[in-house]
Amino acid sequence: MLFIAIVMVPTLRKFEPQEYGTKILSSSGLRFRTVSWIAILILLLTGMLNAINRGVTVHSISTGSLFLSHFGKILILKVVLVVLMLVLSAIHDFFLGPKLAQLIDSGESIPTLPSRIKKYRRFVSWIARINAFLGLLVLACAVMLS
Secondary structure (H helix, E strand, O other): OHHHHHHHHHHHOOOOOHHHHHHHHHHHHHHHHHHHHHHHHHHHHHHHHHHHHOOOOHHHHHOOHHHHOHHHHHHHHHHHHHHHHHHHHHHHHHHHHHHHHHHHOOOOOHHHOOHHHHHHHHHHHHHHHHHHHHHHHHHHHHHHHO
C-alpha cells in the first residue's frame, strides 16, 4: 500500500498523456488486488494461529477474561483495525476502484475530466490513504503484542 501511495501514484501522475499513467495504475491495481487478498488471507490465518499459540481460547473470549489483560486490549484494538481495513479494502477494490476505472474509460479525455470523476478519484485516493494509515496502526499493535 505504501509503495503505491508514496512511489507509484506520484510517478504516474507525471506521465503524459495522463491516460498512460491511469492505465498503468489500473492494471497494476488489478494485479495487486489479487496478490493483496491472498496475503490478507494468509495474515488472517497466521494471526489466528498466533493468538491460539499465545493462549487465546474460545473460553477466554466468551468469559471476557481475555479483554481484562493488556494483551487482550491491544489484541482487540488490532482486530478492530484489521476489520476496518478489510471493509475499506473491499470497498476500494471491488466497488470504488472499478467504478472509477469505468468512468475514466467511458470515453472522456483525462485532461478535461468532469468534476464528478475528479471527486471520485479524490475519494478513492483518501480511502487508500486512510487504509495505509490503519495498516501502520495495525503494525504498531503487532509490535506491542510481541
